[in-house]
Amino acid sequence: MLSRVAETLYWMARYVERAENIARLVNVNNLLLMDLPKGVSPGWEPLIDIIGTRELFRDLYDDFSENSVLEYLIIEKNNPSSILSALLNARDNTRTVREVIPRQVWEAINSSYYFVKENAQGALSKRGRFFFMKHVVESAHLIFGALDATLNHNLGYTFIRFGSLLERADMTSRIIDVRSARLIHNQTSRPFENIQWMSVLRSLSAYQMYRQQMGVRVRPREVLQFMLQDNMFPRSVLFCLNTLRRLTEDMPNNVDMVDRIEHSINELRAQNAAKLKDTNILHLYIDELQIDLADIHQQLSEQYFLH
Amino acid sequence: MSIDWQMYQSSGFFDELIDDNGRPRQSGQALVRFLSDLSTKEMEAARAAAELAVKEMGITFTVYGEGSSIDRAWPIDIIPRIISNDEWQQVEAGLVQRVQALNLFIDDLYHEQHIIKDGVFPRELINKSVNFRPQCVGISPPKGVWAHICGTDLVRNNDGTFYVLEDNLRVPSGVSYMIENRSVMKRVFPDLFEQISVLPVSDYPSQLFDMLTAMSPRPLDTPEVVVLTPGIYNSAYFEHCYLAQEMGCELVEGRDLVVNDDDCVYMKTVSGLLRVDVIYRRIDDLFLDPEAFNPDSQLGVPGLLRAWREGNVALVNAPGAGVADDKVVYTYVPDIIQYYLSEPAILPNVQSYRCNESDDFNYVVENIHQLVVKPANESGGYGLLIGPKSTREEQLQCIERIKADPRNFIAQPTLNLSTVPTLDKEQVEGRHVDLRPFILSAGEQTYVTTGGLTRVALVKGSLVVNSSQGGGSKDTWIVEEEGL
Numbered sequence: 001m002l003s004r005v006a007e008t009l010y011w012m013a014r015y016v017e018r019a020e021n022i023a024r025l026v027n028v029n030n031l032l033l034m035d036l037p038k039g040v041s042p043g044w045e046p047l048i049d050i051i052g053t054r055e056l057f058r059d060l061y062d063d064f065s066e067n068s069v070l071e072y073l074i075i076e077k078n079n080p081s082s083i084l085s086a087l088l089n090a091r092d093n094t095r096t097v098r099e100v101i102p103r104q105v106w107e108a109i110n111s112s113y114y115f116v117k118e119n120a121q122g123a124l125s126k127r128g129r130f131f132f133m134k135h136v137v138e139s140a141h142l143i144f145g146a147l148d149a150t151l152n153h154n155l156g157y158t159f160i161r162f163g164s165l166l167e168r169a170d171m172t173s174r175i176i177d178v179r180s181a182r183l184i185h186n187q188t189s190r191p192f193e194n195i196q197w198m199s200v201l202r203s204l205s206a207y208q209m210y211r212q213q214m215g216v217r218v219r220p221r222e223v224l225q226f227m228l229q230d231n232m233f234p235r236s237v238l239f240c241l242n243t244l245r246r247l248t249e250d251m252p253n254n255v256d257m258v259d260r261i262e263h264s265i266n267e268l269r270a271q272n273a274a275k276l277k278d279t280n281i282l283h284l285y286i287d288e289l290q291i292d293l294a295d296i297h298q299q300l301s302e303q304y305f306l307h
Numbered sequence: 308m309s310i311d312w313q314m315y316q317s318s319g320f321f322d323e324l325i326d327d328n329g330r331p332r333q334s335g336q337a338l339v340r341f342l343s344d345l346s347t348k349e350m351e352a353a354r355a356a357a358e359l360a361v362k363e364m365g366i367t368f369t370v371y372g373e374g375s376s377i378d379r380a381w382p383i384d385i386i387p388r389i390i391s392n393d394e395w396q397q398v399e400a401g402l403v404q405r406v407q408a409l410n411l412f413i414d415d416l417y418h419e420q421h422i423i424k425d426g427v428f429p430r431e432l433i434n435k436s437v438n439f440r441p442q443c444v445g446i447s448p449p450k451g452v453w454a455h456i457c458g459t460d461l462v463r464n465n466d467g468t469f470y471v472l473e474d475n476l477r478v479p480s481g482v483s484y485m486i487e488n489r490s491v492m493k494r495v496f497p498d499l500f501e502q503i504s505v506l507p508v509s510d511y512p513s514q515l516f517d518m519l520t521a522m523s524p525r526p527l528d529t530p531e532v533v534v535l536t537p538g539i540y541n542s543a544y545f546e547h548c549y550l551a552q553e554m555g556c557e558l559v560e561g562r563d564l565v566v567n568d569d570d571c572v573y574m575k576t577v578s579g580l581l582r583v584d585v586i587y588r589r590i591d592d593l594f595l596d597p598e599a600f601n602p603d604s605q606l607g608v609p610g611l612l613r614a615w616r617e618g619n620v621a622l623v624n625a626p627g628a629g630v631a632d633d634k635v636v637y638t639y640v641p642d643i644i645q646y647y648l649s650e651p652a653i654l655p656n657v658q659s660y661r662c663n664e665s666d667d668f669n670y671v672v673e674n675i676h677q678l679v680v681k682p683a684n685e686s687g688g689y690g691l692l693i694g695p696k697s698t699r700e701e702q703l704q705c706i707e708r709i710k711a712d713p714r715n716f717i718a719q720p721t722l723n724l725s726t727v728p729t730l731d732k733e734q735v736e737g738r739h740v741d742l743r744p745f746i747l748s749a750g751e752q753t754y755v756t757t758g759g760l761t762r763v764a765l766v767k768g769s770l771v772v773n774s775s776q777g778g779g780s781k782d783t784w785i786v787e788e789e790g791l
Contacts, residue, residue: 001576001577001578002557002559002563002574002575002576002577003563003575003576003577004560004562004563004575005557006577095539095544095548096539097558098365098548098549098552098558099534099547099548099549099550099551099552099556099557099558100552100558101552103364103552107363107364107365110362110363111363114362159577251577252577252578253578304577306563306575
């Protein structure tokens with residue numbers, strides 16, 4: 001496996017995963033806003049914080065209106081994490097390694113990009129939005145499914161999965177960070193507390209799994225535990241880290257990689273979910289986690305990518 | 308309303324599907340029957356299906372200097388070009404003969420130069436050849452093969468005969484489109500393939516791979532074969548990817564390779580350096596190795612030529628093979644065939660005038676308005692003067708260019724390229740075509756593609772078929788004659 005190809009496959013997967021996660025976020029926010037009383041709704045601004053590019057957004061747009069935020073998240077060329085940019089990047093990366101990717105996967109990435117490019121305007125309208133996002137999510141599933149079913153599970157596939165899971169862990173941690181701040185600070189907020197935490201789960205398609213796995217109603221502590229530390233849920237941070245740890249076993253000269261990831265796993269296991277309910281403590285821990293994830297990427301890049 | 312074949316005019320050119328009496332030629336009868344049964348609507352749907360398939364399959368080509376979008380959808384016309392297998396057998400024999408002779412010629416030029424000493428080929432042509440590489444003198448590549456892959460352009464003239472227009476021996480491209488055109492046609496007209504037995508084209512990549520492995524300097528079961536590309540901005544990048552993918556080998560860029568002190572080539576992998584045996588290079592000679600050729604090249608690999616000279620790696624095509632890829636050398640190919648193989652050429656050349664010979668030069672100056680003037684070493688249709696379509700001023704400028712460097716030009720009569728019915732809006736009209744088959748040489752064995760890439764000038768009356776200049780393409784069908 002060429003270093004340059006490993007790097008490209010890794011980024012291709014990260015970008016496809018990113019497009020999927022952004023689409024998911026938008027859909028859930030849409031549903032959440034319909035449930036919340038007018039006037040207390042947090043609107044679309046939190047999504048910009050989840051993506052973590054508030055400054056860039058401010059440079060490009062005057063307000064946090066629905067239209068501005070959606071445009072920024074779906075088609076903004078200057079936002080490297082917009083759905084269109086992510087798929088364009090995925091496509092450009094795939095183009096340079098077309099020879100190692102099954103044709104069907106290249107075709108799927110290609111059509112997904114064209115779909116977004118040609119239908120983005122529809123996604124800005126309330127009516128077309130749900131189907132647009134659903135299509136983006138399904139395309140990503142198709143791409144990863146086709147990779148799993150048709151690509152040799154070799155080192156290249158290891159880097160693909162690594163990219164996808166690291167991106168996923170990163171996104172999960174961001175969603176927890178931004179969404180766990182109390183949405184509404186007054187006494188009438190009780191009925192909405194539940195909705196808020198449900199929407200956190202739904203952002204990760206985790207609601208149904210949570211119910212099955214935790215067997216309790218939606219409570220902050222259990223939700224945090226489920227999304228951070230669950231061993232079974234494929235979008236929990238721990239699940240992603242455990243899988244990354246397993247993937248490194250297939251990589252050559254992997255001693256440092258393994259140590260790096262194990263350190264993060266131990267840190268995460270040691271967190272007490274009851275304490276994390278406190279927004280400030282949670283926030284500090286998520287910052288640490290984010291730094292950890294960035295370190296894992298750095299380590300991978302130094303060890304395996306082209307210099 | 309369907310296609311009205313009665314209205315189809317071949318208008319003075321040789322049409323490959325419909326004869327002068329408006330009747331389909333023998334090998335095209337089934338196709339014409341099939342097309343006649345299609346309504347305009349069905350035709351339109353087929354065209355849309357082809358466009359969609361091209362888009363979905365991501366079949367693209369790149370045009371330089373287009374700024375934002377670097378790739379364009381590959382244009383395919385849905386009416387195939389048919390050649391009978393009997394005729395093809397002849398063409399194939401002619402191509403095998405031609406490429407064998409050219410390889411002997413190149414090898415001779417870099418060694419004893421018998422052909423010059425025997426007075427068959429003028430020495431001055433080599434002295435002034437931009438593609439002769441002094442760095443290659445005395446080198447003997449495996450099995451004496453220099454031009455492992457050749458793309459030879461054929462055209463049919465009014466007499467219905469195939470002529471050779473040029474031989475591309477450097478880094479010929481287009482073969483991936485030949486294969487992809489077939490894939491698209493299978494999606495568009497699956498029922499047509501049930502009615503007509505078309506010979507398959509899909510084994511080219513495995514033939515190519517076998518040829519490449521046969522060149523390996525190490526006798527391994529699985530030598531490490533790579534395709535070396537200049538990168539995604541190259542106009543043939545699609546093809547580089549396609550072939551690497553079909554052969555299941557690595558597609559590398561210059562920066563992925565390194566030549567170590569042991570004069571061997573290695574690629575940079577996630578596990579460290581891995582030795583490379585065969586490089587199918589799609590980079591021009593002069594950019595291959597900044598140590599040996601152009602020192603500013605960012606695309607190549609320093610030391611590559613050194614590794615090749617030491618016999619530690621095979622380069623395909625070999626550096627220096629382009630010496631035979633020269634319009635002036637082309638005019639000698641029939642003599643070259645006679646000299647090395649003691650046989651007359653099976654495939655004729657187009658009559659050509661050498662501007663460095665005074666009689667020919669005078670003829671060219673007097674008749675330039677009727678001739679096509681070609682520079683010796685341009686490809687992609689660049690630098691041509693098409694006499695009948697040029698102004699007097701352009702002709703005079705061209706004559707000045709010839710005078711300045713007569714060895715660098717040849718002239719040929721303007722050919723009446725054959726036509727094939729082509730879908731234009733709602734009607735079918737004749738459009739000019741050429742044909743580029745590909746020939747693989749592995750020493751004792753030579754393989755020719757079944758047919759080749761048919762390029763078609765999409766603009767009415769135009770003779771320019773190059774995709775870089777708005778040409779399109781057609782699937783090429785080699786079929787058994789009906790009723791035989």
